[in-house]
Amino acid sequence: MKEQHNSVQKFIKQFETFEQHLNGRKSSAVHRLRRKALSDFREIGFPGSKNEQWRFTDLSALLNTLFESHHLNPPAGLRKADINSFTFNNNEIQLVFVDGFFIPELSDREQLPDNVVVDSLKTVYSHQAEPFVSEMENDRLFQDDSFRALNAAFLWDGAFIEIGSGVELNRPIHLLFFASKEADGKMDHPHNRIYLRKGASAKIVESFISLNTGTHFTNALSRVELAENARLEHYHLQNENLQSFHIGNTLVKQDRSSFYASTSLTFGGKLTRNNIVTSLIGEGAETVLNGLYMGQADQHIDNNTVIRHETSAGTSHELYQGILMNRSRGVFSGLILVQPHAQKTDARQSNNALLLSDEARIDSKPQLEIYADDVKCTHGATVGRLDKEAIFYLRARGIDVQEAKNMLTFAFAEKVTEKISIQPLRRIVESLILKRFKTIEHFNIEM
Amino acid sequence: MSTETERIEKMANREYRYGFITDIETDSLPAGLNEDIIRALSAKKKEPEWLLEWRLKAYRSWLKMEEPHWAHIHYDPIDYQKIVYYSAPKNKKKYDSLDEVDPELLRTYEKLGIPLEEQKVLAGVAVDAVFDSVSVATTFKEKLSELGIIFCSFSEAVRNHPELVRKYLGSVVPPNDNFFAALNSAVFSDGSFVYIPKGVRCPMELSTYFRINAADTGQFERTLIIADEDSYVSYLEGCTAPQRDENQLHAAVVELVSHRNAYLKYSTVQNWYPGDKEGKGGIYNFVTKRGICKEENAKISWTQVETGSAITWKYPSVILKGDHSVGEFYSVAMTNNYQQADTGTKMIHLGRNTRSTIVSKGISAGKSNNSYRGLVKIGKNAENSRNYSQCDSLLIGDQCGAHTFPYIDIQNPTAQMEHEATTSKIGEDQIFYLNQRGISTEDAVSMIVNGYCKEVFRELPMEFAVEAQNLLNLSLEGSVG
Numbered sequence: 041m042k043e044q045h046n047s048v049q050k051f052i053k054q055f056e057t058f059e060q061h062l063n064g065r066k067s068s069a070v071h072r073l074r075r076k077a078l079s080d081f082r083e084i085g086f087p088g089s090k091n092e093q094w095r096f097t098d099l100s101a102l103l104n105t106l107f108e109s110h111h112l113n114p115p116a117g118l119r120k121a122d123i124n125s126f127t128f129n130n131n132e133i134q135l136v137f138v139d140g141f142f143i144p145e146l147s148d149r150e151q152l153p154d155n156v157v158v159d160s161l162k163t164v165y166s167h168q169a170e171p172f173v174s175e176m177e178n179d180r181l182f183q184d185d186s187f188r189a190l191n192a193a194f195l196w197d198g199a200f201i202e203i204g205s206g207v208e209l210n211r212p213i214h215l216l217f218f219a220s221k222e223a224d225g226k227m228d229h230p231h232n233r234i235y236l237r238k239g240a241s242a243k244i245v246e247s248f249i250s251l252n253t254g255t256h257f258t259n260a261l262s263r264v265e266l267a268e269n270a271r272l273e274h275y276h277l278q279n280e281n282l283q284s285f286h287i288g289n290t291l292v293k294q295d296r297s298s299f300y301a302s303t304s305l306t307f308g309g310k311l312t313r314n315n316i317v318t319s320l321i322g323e324g325a326e327t328v329l330n331g332l333y334m335g336q337a338d339q340h341i342d343n344n345t346v347i348r349h350e351t352s353a354g355t356s357h358e359l360y361q362g363i364l365m366n367r368s369r370g371v372f373s374g375l376i377l378v379q380p381h382a383q384k385t386d387a388r389q390s391n392n393a394l395l396l397s398d399e400a401r402i403d404s405k406p407q408l409e410i411y412a413d414d415v416k417c418t419h420g421a422t423v424g425r426l427d428k429e430a431i432f433y434l435r436a437r438g439i440d441v442q443e444a445k446n447m448l449t450f451a452f453a454e455k456v457t458e459k460i461s462i463q464p465l466r467r468i469v470e471s472l473i474l475k476r477f478k479t480i481e482h483f484n485i486e487m
Numbered sequence: 488m489s490t491e492t493e494r495i496e497k498m499a500n501r502e503y504r505y506g507f508i509t510d511i512e513t514d515s516l517p518a519g520l521n522e523d524i525i526r527a528l529s530a531k532k533k534e535p536e537w538l539l540e541w542r543l544k545a546y547r548s549w550l551k552m553e554e555p556h557w558a559h560i561h562y563d564p565i566d567y568q569k570i571v572y573y574s575a576p577k578n579k580k581k582y583d584s585l586d587e588v589d590p591e592l593l594r595t596y597e598k599l600g601i602p603l604e605e606q607k608v609l610a611g612v613a614v615d616a617v618f619d620s621v622s623v624a625t626t627f628k629e630k631l632s633e634l635g636i637i638f639c640s641f642s643e644a645v646r647n648h649p650e651l652v653r654k655y656l657g658s659v660v661p662p663n664d665n666f667f668a669a670l671n672s673a674v675f676s677d678g679s680f681v682y683i684p685k686g687v688r689c690p691m692e693l694s695t696y697f698r699i700n701a702a703d704t705g706q707f708e709r710t711l712i713i714a715d716e717d718s719y720v721s722y723l724e725g726c727t728a729p730q731r732d733e734n735q736l737h738a739a740v741v742e743l744v745s746h747r748n749a750y751l752k753y754s755t756v757q758n759w760y761p762g763d764k765e766g767k768g769g770i771y772n773f774v775t776k777r778g779i780c781k782e783e784n785a786k787i788s789w790t791q792v793e794t795g796s797a798i799t800w801k802y803p804s805v806i807l808k809g810d811h812s813v814g815e816f817y818s819v820a821m822t823n824n825y826q827q828a829d830t831g832t833k834m835i836h837l838g839r840n841t842r843s844t845i846v847s848k849g850i851s852a853g854k855s856n857n858s859y860r861g862l863v864k865i866g867k868n869a870e871n872s873r874n875y876s877q878c879d880s881l882l883i884g885d886q887c888g889a890h891t892f893p894y895i896d897i898q899n900p901t902a903q904m905e906h907e908a909t910t911s912k913i914g915e916d917q918i919f920y921l922n923q924r925g926i927s928t929e930d931a932v933s934m935i936v937n938g939y940c941k942e943v944f945r946e947l948p949m950e951f952a953v954e955a956q957n958l959l960n961l962s963l964e965g966s967v968g
Binding site: 380402407418 | 557867880884885887888892894895900901907911912
């Protein structure tokens, strides 16, 4: 309890430093919002070990580390060539953030169609503070969650995306969040707001990458709103270094007949927690949540998803595939909530974990909470290792053990990767998987 | 559709058939709980010093504990000082034959459909009938004792076999295990004790009928069953309770110990008073049931049919300690009106090559809430362990809730774990299919539900399976359109 209190104090102290750097901007409406969020955070504190939502994830390593807030000076010296290997180079719209700062020189926003806004959030709230603040307040995002409250308290920058009604954007939007070499011991709270108006469609990729090797903390939040008939494919690729901490919050509101597909791809981070909450508030909305996570060393990867069927005829499909090696640990917790009037709901959830070493561990908690009768809801979970018979089958055809295991592991991941519709992204993800095969000696487990 | 709905409602609103109170003078302690009450209770039962100490220790740890509220259930706070912790029928004489038993008691059993004399002869079931808290009649004792089987009330076991009781009591569910187990350990009144010696196959189903009777009496049963090496026993527990307005607390503890190569099967049919259709009254059933497969090839199987109680909080568990040991859990939980059930199982795999199977079928109707909550844990050393879980929920009516909260914790890569859950209502096409063949909607529903529960029912001993089906039909019949 005392430690908890100390870590809350640490963050409050950082807030004060952050505040001092703001100088004259302290009295702005946005800053009043930050202070409100901070006082909420002070009240909520951090989730304790008894908190059911955090049962399997121990936050003490994160809370015992002191992270400094922004230095308020954009880092210099990063060139296009440095980040080339992380971009798609495929005519995409691109926003680059380094240590929390939007870097226009590295970004690419040429030839945006009409009715499409892709900008830095700071630009938007600097010009239209009042509507932004009142929307944030109505959203009530930070009243009941410590990390969301922290995100709002340290609100600085992020992406603002608005796709006007009827616009079908065929170029993907790529948001890149880099931790630079100067990011050691720092924390960053990117805040993204994504709006798709009636009938709009888009593909958005968020990539989180560390260029440093030291510990840093990313506490990202994306707010997504889909109007009637809007369609969004939303990807979240996290490949930060193995000393870093990553908390990701994705909160989605879906109106009538909208379609939202999330693909969460986690490779990096010492401790990662991804929260996705989708609310199907309009009839006939459809949600797809796919996830792939691959743990090595002593990584801890916690995926927590909530699908709220608030009204009738909603559909949701969820598939999470986890590959755990070495001493890594995975947590999956997925709730499907069907409210009393959400009749004709069709919800399916499945999560599978592959344990590739003796010390790997998985905790899985699929949950159904159903208050309507005319529904079809299922969930399935499996945990196991590679199928001996399949390995034997491949070996009998002259493929060596190692390769056979790699093939099967790759195929296990492919259940998710094959659904990635942006080819350059799919190639990046596949190469991340293959890289693990070379560097990790986990395949010598006894069969 | 609407006439069907009406008919259904009529069926669903049927009065609780087993609601009646027997007039027998009881010998009770005053309400409330403190060390003096426990001492008095222990003295009344003429217990040895060590047991009193054990109770007091449990009571002291209970004082430091908090009532758990993580389950998906809601109820008014319980005043533990208003509960009477001991009541026994006054007539404490021992009987040699049934003729000597208080005829009032016998009539109660008859109303419940347990004609002792008939069962003795026809069904081959030895019945240790627990009336409130003290065992009144025990049958077939001689036959069992020839084989060295001990089947008696808990108090008797404390008197006659203290070494066994002392060895095993609290070895599976420690007195400070949880709030309700601690409370039970402090104040348990009586219960059943079974010991099956090495190499003995118990020739008949052992059965106890519980019945809560005296008003405001908490029922704190304690059951301890030990199956020694290479033995087999099937134990049945079933219960009905009379209609009451005030909520009654029931916090039982059941401990099962299965030794090398032993097979212990425990079946329950629970039909306590669920409260009226407004959700008033009914039994609070907070039970701790746990078994341990101590050595190799031990097996424990739980089968439960839960149709009663206002609130059920119950997780029969198996600790699979011995290599190659097996745990099973088969459950049907039916809730109607305002009933709430939060039930499931825990399978803790510690030994190598251990296997467990979970089949849970929930049925919710009316305004009830029915949750499955379970844990499958495969420890670091549990090589090649397997688990298969299946949890299905059936929803009847649009105001009830069905929930599934499985916890899966796997720490060994050689483990294989599969979990499946589905939630749905009875398909209109299924009913239509049966209607087409001249089967009324009501019968169709009954057939479909019975088919849905078949996997569990077939695990029950014959006599029980029939009763279970009847109970289910009673609480359900035609509640679907």
